[in-house]
Amino acid sequence: MGGGGLGALLGALGAYAHDSLGLSVRVALGILAVTVAAGVALDLGALGARVPTVHRQVNEDWLNRYRGWVYGLGFGLQLGVGFSTVVIISAVYGAFAAAFLSGSAAAGFLIGSAFGLVRAGTILFVATVRRGEQLVGIDARLRRWDRPAHGLAIGLEAVLLALAALAVLT
Numbered sequence: 001m002g003g004g005g006l007g008a009l010l011g012a013l014g015a016y017a018h019d020s021l022g023l024s025v026r027v028a029l030g031i032l033a034v035t036v037a038a039g040v041a042l043d044l045g046a047l048g049a050r051v052p053t054v055h056r057q058v059n060e061d062w063l064n065r066y067r068g069w070v071y072g073l074g075f076g077l078q079l080g081v082g083f084s085t086v087v088i089i090s091a092v093y094g095a096f097a098a099a100f101l102s103g104s105a106a107a108g109f110l111i112g113s114a115f116g117l118v119r120a121g122t123i124l125f126v127a128t129v130r131r132g133e134q135l136v137g138i139d140a141r142l143r144r145w146d147r148p149a150h151g152l153a154i155g156l157e158a159v160l161l162a163l164a165a166l167a168v169l170t
Contacts, residue, residue: 002080003119007099007112018103026168028101033164035097036157039090043154053087075123080116089153092119094160 017023042051058078062071078084082092095115099108125142129135 001116002077002084003082003095003116004080004109004113006081006096007115008105008109010096010100010112011102011108012105014100014103014108015105017100023103028103029164030168032094032098032101033161033168036090036094036161036164039094040154040157040161042090043150043157051087051090051093054083055086057085072123076116076120079120079123080112082115082119089150091153091157094157 014028018028039051041047042049058075062074066074082096087093092115095111099111102108102111122142125138126135129138
């Protein structure tokens, strides 16, 4: 819900920008290509730069303070929005740049929803956890996947960059 709502809002703002500035699809794709290229450079640590981020996580005190559905909703919304918690890869910003540049609330909603589902979907890894040892095991497994997943994400960003650049040049 968080990703879809933010995506729809950004898409609607993008529609206004498209109309106000006379932004063509080709120009929007060019801006997206530059944005993704800058993100890939940050992800690769070019010039020692890093992806900008806030240094906060979902408040774990909520676990004991609120009902499960409140915690789940708050956790999911924050993860779905993407940059309300620690950002480790530029794809978070790229997804919402794409929502804005789509120039459509509906397209922005779809882009943001897809992003939010993937980002918040990580909670499904712990859906069956009932004991602390299980959580420790899942945490160890996810940490082993950290480096390969980061590389995969950068690879997918590069594919998006190539597709956007190809669309601009043809």
